[in-house]
Amino acid sequence: MQGQRIDVASEKPYPVFLGVTLENLGEYLATRIGMGEHLLVVTHPNIAELYLDSLKKGLPSFRVDTLIVPQGEEEKSLERISELTSAAIAYGADRKTVVLALGGGVIGDLAGFFASMFMRGMRYVQIPTTLLAMVDSSIGGKVAVNHPAGKNLLGDFYPPLAVWTDFSTLETLPWEEMLNGLAETVKHAVIADEELLSFVERHAQDIKARKPELYKELASRSSAVKVKLVSEDETEQGKRMFLNFGHSFGHALEAEMAYQGITHGQGVSIGMVAATHLAQERGLMSNAEVQRLINLLKSFGLPVSIKGKNPQTLIDLMGADKKNYQGQKVLVLPKGIGQAIVVRDAKDEEIMRAWKKVIK
Amino acid sequence: MQGQRIDVASEKPYPVFLGVTLENLGEYLATRIGMGEHLLVVTHPNIAELYLDSLKKGLPSFRVDTLIVPQGEEEKSLERISELTSAAIAYGADRKTVVLALGGGVIGDLAGFFASMFMRGMRYVQIPTTLLAMVDSSIGGKVAVNHPAGKNLLGDFYPPLAVWTDFSTLETLPWEEMLNGLAETVKHAVIADEELLSFVERHAQDIKARKPELYKELASRSSAVKVKLVSEDETEQGKRMFLNFGHSFGHALEAEMAYQGITHGQGVSIGMVAATHLAQERGLMSNAEVQRLINLLKSFGLPVSIKGKNPQTLIDLMGADKKNYQGQKVLVLPKGIGQAIVVRDAKDEEIMRAWKKVIK
Numbered sequence: 001m002q003g004q005r006i007d008v009a010s011e012k013p014y015p016v017f018l019g020v021t022l023e024n025l026g027e028y029l030a031t032r033i034g035m036g037e038h039l040l041v042v043t044h045p046n047i048a049e050l051y052l053d054s055l056k057k058g059l060p061s062f063r064v065d066t067l068i069v070p071q072g073e074e075e076k077s078l079e080r081i082s083e084l085t086s087a088a089i090a091y092g093a094d095r096k097t098v099v100l101a102l103g104g105g106v107i108g109d110l111a112g113f114f115a116s117m118f119m120r121g122m123r124y125v126q127i128p129t130t131l132l133a134m135v136d137s138s139i140g141g142k143v144a145v146n147h148p149a150g151k152n153l154l155g156d157f158y159p160p161l162a163v164w165t166d167f168s169t170l171e172t173l174p175w176e177e178m179l180n181g182l183a184e185t186v187k188h189a190v191i192a193d194e195e196l197l198s199f200v201e202r203h204a205q206d207i208k209a210r211k212p213e214l215y216k217e218l219a220s221r222s223s224a225v226k227v228k229l230v231s232e233d234e235t236e237q238g239k240r241m242f243l244n245f246g247h248s249f250g251h252a253l254e255a256e257m258a259y260q261g262i263t264h265g266q267g268v269s270i271g272m273v274a275a276t277h278l279a280q281e282r283g284l285m286s287n288a289e290v291q292r293l294i295n296l297l298k299s300f301g302l303p304v305s306i307k308g309k310n311p312q313t314l315i316d317l318m319g320a321d322k323k324n325y326q327g328q329k330v331l332v333l334p335k336g337i338g339q340a341i342v343v344r345d346a347k348d349e350e351i352m353r354a355w356k357k358v359i360k
Numbered sequence: 361m362q363g364q365r366i367d368v369a370s371e372k373p374y375p376v377f378l379g380v381t382l383e384n385l386g387e388y389l390a391t392r393i394g395m396g397e398h399l400l401v402v403t404h405p406n407i408a409e410l411y412l413d414s415l416k417k418g419l420p421s422f423r424v425d426t427l428i429v430p431q432g433e434e435e436k437s438l439e440r441i442s443e444l445t446s447a448a449i450a451y452g453a454d455r456k457t458v459v460l461a462l463g464g465g466v467i468g469d470l471a472g473f474f475a476s477m478f479m480r481g482m483r484y485v486q487i488p489t490t491l492l493a494m495v496d497s498s499i500g501g502k503v504a505v506n507h508p509a510g511k512n513l514l515g516d517f518y519p520p521l522a523v524w525t526d527f528s529t530l531e532t533l534p535w536e537e538m539l540n541g542l543a544e545t546v547k548h549a550v551i552a553d554e555e556l557l558s559f560v561e562r563h564a565q566d567i568k569a570r571k572p573e574l575y576k577e578l579a580s581r582s583s584a585v586k587v588k589l590v591s592e593d594e595t596e597q598g599k600r601m602f603l604n605f606g607h608s609f610g611h612a613l614e615a616e617m618a619y620q621g622i623t624h625g626q627g628v629s630i631g632m633v634a635a636t637h638l639a640q641e642r643g644l645m646s647n648a649e650v651q652r653l654i655n656l657l658k659s660f661g662l663p664v665s666i667k668g669k670n671p672q673t674l675i676d677l678m679g680a681d682k683k684n685y686q687g688q689k690v691l692v693l694p695k696g697i698g699q700a701i702v703v704r705d706a707k708d709e710e711i712m713r714a715w716k717k718v719i720k
């Protein structure tokens with residue numbers, strides 16, 4: 001088997017395979033779960049069309065069924081889990097069945113949460129096909145669905161059997177989707193890996209030209225940051241919090257716009273810039289470092305400011321973040337490039353000034 | 361604090377308090393979670409009427425909200441979890457909120473599963489008010505909801521912060537409900553505690569006369585069996601399986617009758633007799649031991665046979681048990697009184713003969 005393996009330390013440790021192929025998953029599974037077992041692929045119609053044959057080609061010694069879920073964030077719901085349950089039972093699934101989550105973060109979160117509860121838990125494999133899923137959502141064992149009362153409101157910490165990443169699936173991913181993963185990659189670089197930031201800067205043109213070799217390197221390094229942080233802190237008490245850099249600001253913006261007309265990557269991009277301004281005001285970042293981040297984001301076409309927003313509304317929305325603690329907003333601020341800190345004493349005035357720097 | 365404490369060994373160990381009072385829970389909680397925290401009581405209307413005041417009296421130093429769920433097995437559903445989610449958000453619940461599940465197995469399973477997934481997990485306390493919940497469902501961390509495709513089909517292993525058992529709540533429990541807990545108690549005695557069986561036999565008349573002191577003793581001993589078995593085997597790979605004694609047969613009967621006109625206790629009672637006949641045929645039980653079980657069940661008015669059922673239908677239904685393994689029916693058989701074994705080689709012919717012994 002080609003490719004690289006990194007292990008996530010966790011209550012139940014699991015391997016992340018990077019640079020493997022869909023066709024080879026069967027070979028690995030045969031060593032992990034034995035042959036003949038029942039597999040349930042959960043995926044979207046477009047992904048099934050592109051990649052289901054390749055995946056199935058490697059699974060001749062298993063009984064394979066497929067559950068197709070329509071695309072879209074709104075499919076991450078309890079209702080969809082109920083439908084998956086009926087379909088799984090119709091296919092004779094039981095607690096020995098292994099779920100293969102083939103897709104982006106929506107499929108990973110939904111199929112993973114479904115696996116966590118069906119007959120009190122089946123095993124599942126994350127097979128990420130978006131850059132965001134590869135570097136972020138497939139790693140760390142967080143699974144969830146949305147609820148009218150909040151995004152990712154119902155979920156679990158439920159580590160997969162393995163993460164199986166075939167970079168070649170990125171070739172068909174639209175550029176807008178790529179940008180969501182790039183925003184998280186810049187985040188990983190800023191909070192934990194200065195070299196990754198230099199790498200992305202050096203190769204910005206080739207990344208935009210979508211050279212496959214570059215994505216391998218970029219995604220591997222970016223995944224490694226996530227593996228490192230979640231390994232040190234599985235249930236989000238300490239360092240895993242750093243991954244929230246840009247997200248407290250970004251989520252407020254996404255919520256204010258009701259998730260319309262702004263992508264998650266765009267929200268995170270503007271959010272990182274806002275947080276970085278706050279960090280600069282506190283003397284944690286130099287002006288040059290702030291500019292470095294802004295220039296990089298701009299070079300990909302990610303936004304670094306937004307028009308016509310009311311900062312007070314955004315601050316109020318930040319007050320509803322489920323990561324806040326005892327009424328205090330919890331923020332992640334970069335400390336130079338490659339480090340971060342968590343602050344629980346940010347005043348609304350300084351948050352206001354940070355917002356004003358990104359509202360034009 | 362009066363009462364007895366036994367600890368469940370588990371990945372996350374937790375204490376079971378027996379013979380405490382609802383009024384004293386607050387005192388204990390203050391030491392476990394600190395004062396001022398947000399509590400969310402989940403209960404039924406009739407239980408709220410009977411016991412909510414007593415519970416709340418002990419909680420002056422907490423912020424307490426109550427979510428009322430209609431009675432009935434059909435309330436254990438994903439739809440109800442969705443409604444609890446909306447209500448919890450409206451009350452400002454967050455991941456620091458502690459759920460108090462005040463009721464029988466329906467409330468315990470539902471509120472526990474809700475707690476397991478809300479914001480990826482809040483803490484919860486089991487406060488069982490039925491005999492069945494006290495000796496069985498509140499212990500062991502199994503939580504679940506039903507789905508049209510199967511009972512308890514979606515769930516989790518999610519240990520509570522503590523189990524808080526006030527025996528005085530049994531005073532208002534209808535006798536039919538008491539019988540469900542008595543059937544499980546007889547089960548515990550047969551698989552693991554011969555002394556408990558003698559105790560129940562000796563005091564059958566006083567139990568029927570509902571003498572409170574007896575319930576304390578009976579429920580404490582019966583709970584202790586469950587604590588012991590789940591402590592040795594949290595996720596149901598080994599000895600915990602013994603708890604399934606009578607249930608493979610019983611569930612088939614309940615399913616055949618579509619859960620109408622038969623209680624769970626009645627199903628388990630007939631199921632234990634059937635399994636015991638099979639055990640006798642295999643030389644694991646003497647005729648006298650079989651009669652001892654039958655006489656005891658009869659003395660409470662629990663059924664030991666049933667009219668007009670087709671044994672083949674029941675065998676087919678047993679084939680759908682989620683505890684079966686690789687197409688083999690997995691059965692628990694008593695070995696004398698006080699021990700049990702798991703068998704995976706039972707032939708349909710012997711199961712047929714066992715059914716015939718209980719079908720009149």
Ligand SMILES: NC(=O)c1ccc[n+]([C@@H]2O[C@H](COP(=O)([O-])OP(=O)(O)OC[C@H]3O[C@@H](n4cnc5c(N)ncnc54)[C@H](O)[C@@H]3O)[C@@H](O)[C@H]2O)c1
Pocket residue numbers: 044046047050071072073076103104105106107109129130131132133136137138139140141142143144152169170171172173174177180
């Ligand atoms: N669990 C976590 O830790 C975590 C972390 C971050 C984000 N998330 C979640 O991830 C979700 C977003 O994930 P996403 O950005 O991957 O979006 P997504 O899963 O919706 O995928 C984006 C789109 O790309 C399509 N697609 C996927 N792979 C493709 C491919 N190889 N070629 C062509 N098209 C492809 C999908 O069909 C979809 O339409 C959100 O629901 C978010 O909450 C979870």
Ligand SMILES: NC(=O)c1ccc[n+]([C@@H]2O[C@H](COP(=O)([O-])OP(=O)(O)OC[C@H]3O[C@@H](n4cnc5c(N)ncnc54)[C@H](O)[C@@H]3O)[C@@H](O)[C@H]2O)c1
Pocket residue numbers: 404406407410431432433436463464465466467469489490492493496497498499500501502503504512529530531532533534537540
């Ligand atoms: N999690 C487990 O390990 C486990 C084990 C066994 C059973 N269960 C589940 O438990 C459920 C059955 O539980 P149950 O038998 O407690 O039934 P239940 O929860 O439905 O309670 C029975 C009835 O008694 C009423 N009641 C409860 N306490 C009362 C009191 N003190 N005074 C008066 N009325 C009271 C309730 O309102 C209800 O109508 C089933 O859903 C079953 O699947 C779970």
